[in-house]
Amino acid sequence: MAKITINGKELTVADGTNLVDAAEEHGIDIPHYCYHPGLSIAGQCRMCYVEQEGNPKLQVACNMKCSDGLKVTTDSARVKDAVKWSLEFHLVNHPIDCPICDQAGECGLQDYYMKHGQYQSEMHEDKVHKEKVVDLGDNVVLDKERCILCSRCVRFTAEVSKTNEFGIFNRGDRSVIGTVDDKPLTGNYTVNTVDICPVGALTSKDFRFEQRVWFLDSAESVCNGCSKGCNVFIHHKKGRHIYRLKPRFNETVNSYWMCDKGRYTYKDSNYDRRLTHAKLLGVDLPHDEAISMWAADLNVFTSTERMDEIGVYLTPNQTNEELSALLELFVNKFKITKFFAEDVEGLVKADSAVDNFLLRSDPYPNSKGFLETLKKFGVKLGSLSDMAQSIEKQRLMHLIFVVPEGQRQITQLTGVAEAIRPDHFVVVLTPNRFAQELFASSLSIPTLSHFEKTGTVVNHGGLAQKISSNFKMFKEAFSIESVMKQLADAQSSGRKKERTGS
Numbered sequence: 001m002a003k004i005t006i007n008g009k010e011l012t013v014a015d016g017t018n019l020v021d022a023a024e025e026h027g028i029d030i031p032h033y034c035y036h037p038g039l040s041i042a043g044q045c046r047m048c049y050v051e052q053e054g055n056p057k058l059q060v061a062c063n064m065k066c067s068d069g070l071k072v073t074t075d076s077a078r079v080k081d082a083v084k085w086s087l088e089f090h091l092v093n094h095p096i097d098c099p100i101c102d103q104a105g106e107c108g109l110q111d112y113y114m115k116h117g118q119y120q121s122e123m124h125e126d127k128v129h130k131e132k133v134v135d136l137g138d139n140v141v142l143d144k145e146r147c148i149l150c151s152r153c154v155r156f157t158a159e160v161s162k163t164n165e166f167g168i169f170n171r172g173d174r175s176v177i178g179t180v181d182d183k184p185l186t187g188n189y190t191v192n193t194v195d196i197c198p199v200g201a202l203t204s205k206d207f208r209f210e211q212r213v214w215f216l217d218s219a220e221s222v223c224n225g226c227s228k229g230c231n232v233f234i235h236h237k238k239g240r241h242i243y244r245l246k247p248r249f250n251e252t253v254n255s256y257w258m259c260d261k262g263r264y265t266y267k268d269s270n271y272d273r274r275l276t277h278a279k280l281l282g283v284d285l286p287h288d289e290a291i292s293m294w295a296a297d298l299n300v301f302t303s304t305e306r307m308d309e310i311g312v313y314l315t316p317n318q319t320n321e322e323l324s325a326l327l328e329l330f331v332n333k334f335k336i337t338k339f340f341a342e343d344v345e346g347l348v349k350a351d352s353a354v355d356n357f358l359l360r361s362d363p364y365p366n367s368k369g370f371l372e373t374l375k376k377f378g379v380k381l382g383s384l385s386d387m388a389q390s391i392e393k394q395r396l397m398h399l400i401f402v403v404p405e406g407q408r409q410i411t412q413l414t415g416v417a418e419a420i421r422p423d424h425f426v427v428v429l430t431p432n433r434f435a436q437e438l439f440a441s442s443l444s445i446p447t448l449s450h451f452e453k454t455g456t457v458v459n460h461g462g463l464a465q466k467i468s469s470n471f472k473m474f475k476e477a478f479s480i481e482s483v484m485k486q487l488a489d490a491q492s493s494g495r496k497k498e499r500t501g502s
């Protein structure tokens with residue numbers, strides 16, 4: 001540990017910590033644009049000036065590592081003046097298009113102008129205009145005029161994604177950010193450049209003009225796009241619509257980054273892809289009625305010891321807690337023995353990094369937790385072709401499908417769905433409206449999507465991570481745990497009625 005002094009206050013920080021981070025840890029804000037803890041030091045924006053004891057010139061804090069005896073001042077008149085005029089320099093050619101800029105509300109220029117600027121501009125010359133709305137491929141749009149040339153995006157593509165597209169071209173006030181030959185951004189990590197751009201120069205095509213950031217709330221979760229388990233923030237509006245995911249720092253999992261595929265998984269949680277009401281044969285029915293109907297049919301099988309005619313389909317999209325709730329009831333109470341899934345063991349064995357960075361080949365967030373939980377309950381899995389055959393031969397008559405959001409299971413379950421005949425009783429627990437459409441004759445009950453859940457998922461490295469959202473998007477969609485409780489209650493009250501004849 002090192003003892004340092006900032007603004008006359010003695011602080012203890014880890015030896016070698018970057019001064020910008022050390023100050024922030026202790027609630028002292030050193031303004032910065034080009035510094036990013038996940039990138040190399042550029043010393044480019046000159047916003048992080050501090051006075052260092054014994055040094056006659058102002059120094060940039062982003063290039064200072066903390067060691068015993070370091071003494072700096074961040075709030076002297078000299079520092080404040082230098083920061084203020086650095087800021088004006090950044091704004092000299094910046095277009096004031098805040099009203100139509102997607103970065104408004106989370107823009108480094110707006111924030112620092114209010115905090116450290118507030119000067120009367122001394123510029124009389126016209127601004128230099130640069131190219132606006134440059135299409136950089138599937139995900140990103142560039143506005144060259146808004147760029148402050150901090151070079152974060154250049155360093156990201158050079159050091160992190162290693163795709164090397166960005167560069168700063170020309171000199172002086174003609175300097176522009178751009179990609180070589182205006183080629184689009186490539187690879188699986190392009191939108192991270194939008195996250196780290198401190199101004200509105202790089203914007204996400206998906207999020208552009210969709211929502212003002214000050215209307216958004218934030219919740220913490222873990223991405224469900226693959227077995228990596230990247231930590232994310234969910235940005236949603238009043239729990240009714242999710243607008244974007246942003247990476248959440250976790251040093252051991254994803255650092256500051258996430259992939260583009262994972263970033264768009266939130267779309268499966270929104271209204272147009274959701275089952276929002278219980279349905280029988282495609283027609284809405286009250287939730288309680290759906291549960292009672294399911295419990296009554298289950299009673300027919302369990303009271304006549306025909307549990308081997310019940311088949312359950314599961315996926316590693318469920319959290320450990322959801323799986324435990326399902327298996328507690330199905331295995332321990334109803335004595336169901338027939339469970340089916342795709343070859344999860346095979347996926348885990350073959351799981352590897354797709355591009356030597358984050359994205360992995362196993363598309364599930366909880367394969368390891370899934371196998372572990374099933375083992376605890378002594379569950380052996382049959383394949384999907386076993387399931388289809390047993391349905392065809394009428395060995396399975398009561399079918400339960402626990403289907404997550406997304407397209408993977410819809411494709412995977414097509415063969416199984418084709419084997420179903422009118423005398424099968426089919427229950428689908430799902431947040432996914434396409435699952436209900438696939439099993440059109442089913443009793444479908446809406447459940448929470450991944451980003452509304454609370455529970456635990458275990459990533460490819462065996463790391464158990466908590467997910468804990470704090471919002472629910474649809475009144476009639478419940479967690480698997482509460483659906484299991486409702487089913488258990490309905491089943492016992494159905495039994496009681498049978499016994500008393502009421």
Ligand code: SF4
Nearest residue numbers: 147148150151153197
């Ligand atoms: S586009 Fe953004 S991240 Fe890239 S140099 Fe310009 S301001 Fe920095």
Ligand code: SF4
Nearest residue numbers: 223225226230259262
């Ligand atoms: S690497 Fe996997 S977990 Fe991480 S963001 Fe991408 S899909 Fe999600």
Ligand code: FES
Nearest residue numbers: 032045046048062
């Ligand atoms: S943050 Fe230090 S020079 Fe830019």
